[in-house]
Amino acid sequence: MSKSAGDPSAQARPGSRALFPELETRVYANHASLSPPSQAVIDAVSACLSQYARDGMGCYAIEVERRERLRARLAGLIGAPVRDLALVANTTAGVLAVALGIPWRRCDRILLFDGEFPTNITPWQQAARREGLELVWMSADDFRTDRAGALEKLEDHLRAGIRLVAVSAVQFTTGQRMPLEAIGAMCRRHGSELFVDAIQAMGVVPVDVEACAIDYLTCGSHKWLMGPEGTGCFYAGEAVAARLEPNVAGWLSHEDPFAFLTRAPNELRYDRPLAQSARMVESGTPHTLATAGLEASVGLIESIGVEPIFEHVQAWHDALEPGLVERGFTSARMADAEGRSGILSVRTSDPAAGPAWSRALAEHGIASASPDGWLRLSPHWPNGLDDAENVLKAIDEILAGGGPSPG
Ligand SMILES: Cc1ncc(COP(=O)(O)O)c(C=O)c1O
Structure with a gap:
């Protein structure tokens, strides 16, 4: 497909910051x-806002169509049918929909992973408290250090009876990619969700809900x-969605929710069936501007392709990782491509030094993060492969100055 000059995807190339003219951070x-x-994204959001300024409610139908397009594009990114995909406000909204929506039985067991971001913990803890469920824990990092052993342990837990693995x-x-295909196949075998x-x-790692037998996904x-x-x-897959209870439903969760606004009288009823699909969680007025921006960014990702983005990001990691190791950092990166992601995390012998390194790098124009003490570098398609040279030069300067200052 040829791209016209005005089409932003024409400028979306791995390693090019042409579409980020305002970005000041060097790396x-x-x-x-x-x-x-x-x-x-900026153009799509401003065009949407201007359209609202000109036309108010007149744009509503256009935005309903945009949301339908975006659902299809996001469904395409994870290999899902569009009917099984809903737009939500954040990752948490998806966790809550399931934690509050599953018709739990007392003493059902949920398997969680120590080391996870709290988004994927707190709602399960609340469900456990309300419904009398048992939380079973494994260490996420075991899957990095001994994947086969961790999968065996997981299977032991599944054999003992687990309702859902989150x-x-x-x-x-650490950026460790979990072996979802193996986990999904095991869950199917043992009747867990x-x-x-x-x-x-x-957006950076291929995800396929069918291949990995994923029942629910949020992003x-x-x-x-x-x-x-x-x-x-x-x-939410069709079968599991049909069993979800409508505990997060709202006025937009009903089938034909706009009928009472657009048709003749007597359509204002409260007994319309609720969508018995992922769409049930679309409960009220959405964040239209964010939707417009997301459609634009996903369009760029589609135009490059997730596989080429993953390869570019791995080339970026390949360019940087050996220099970090030479300078005394320990890398958390997995040996095989299936275990890798967009994140390259490293540690010094002092695990408390991650935040100080991240702050010191920021002073050299390099944006990173330091979750749980790791120094985390996470480039995406616009990052150039020459970033590695700049990062290593900054590290050498910081080391020459006696290392990052603590606290
Ligand atoms: C693994 C993970 N889940 C979830 C989130 C955020 O959740 P939410 O979109 O609900 O803020 C983050 C980071 O902010 C994360 O790293």
Whole structure:
């Protein structure tokens, strides 16, 4: 497909910052926290806002159509049918929908992973408290240090009876990609459901809900999908969605929710059936501007392709990792491509030094993060492979100055 000059996807190339003219940070390697908006996102959001300024409610139908397009695009990114995908406000909204929506039986067991971002913990803890459920814990990091052993342990737990396994596709600290295909197959074998927080994966790591037998998936927009904050997606397979209770339903969760606004009288009824699908969680007025921005950023990701983005990001990691190791850092990166993600995390012999390193790098114009003490570098498609040279030069300068200052 040829791209016209005015089409922003014509400028979306791995390694090019052409669509980020306002980005001041010299090396922006913090996409695992938040993506700065590309020009395409800024333009889409401002065009949407201007349209509202001109036309008010007149744009509503256009935005309903946009949401339908965006659902289809996001469903395409995870290999899901569009009917199983809903737009939500953030990752948490998807976790809550399931934690509050499953018709739990007392003493049902949920398997969680120590080391996960709290988004994928707190709602399960609340469900456990309210419904008398048991939480069973494994260490997420065991899957990095001994994947086969950890899978065996997981299977022992599943054999003993687990209603649902809740896991992140990629661990936010180490960047370790969880073996979702193996986990999904095991869950299917033992009759457990699989819930996946995909915010550290979608947009940079291929995700396929069918291949991994994922029952539910949730993902916010502002990291690897590169959209504005305040929107995201939720997937629930047809069979499990049909069993969800409507505990987070609202006026938009009903079938034909606009009938009473657009048709003749006597359509204002409260007994319309609720959508018995993922769409049930779309309960009230959405964040239209964020939706417009996300459509633009996903368009760029589609135009490059997730596989080429993953390869580019791995080339970036390949360019930097050996230099970090030479300088005394220990890398958390997995040996095989299936275990890798967009995140390259390292540690010095002092595990408390991560935040000081991140602050010192920021003073050299390099954006990183330091979750749980790791120094986390997370580039995306616009990062150039020459970033490695700049990062290593900055590290040498920091070391020459006696290392980062603590606290
Ligand atoms: C694994 C993971 N899940 C979820 C979130 C955020 O959740 P939410 O979109 O609900 O704020 C983050 C980071 O902010 C994360 O790293």
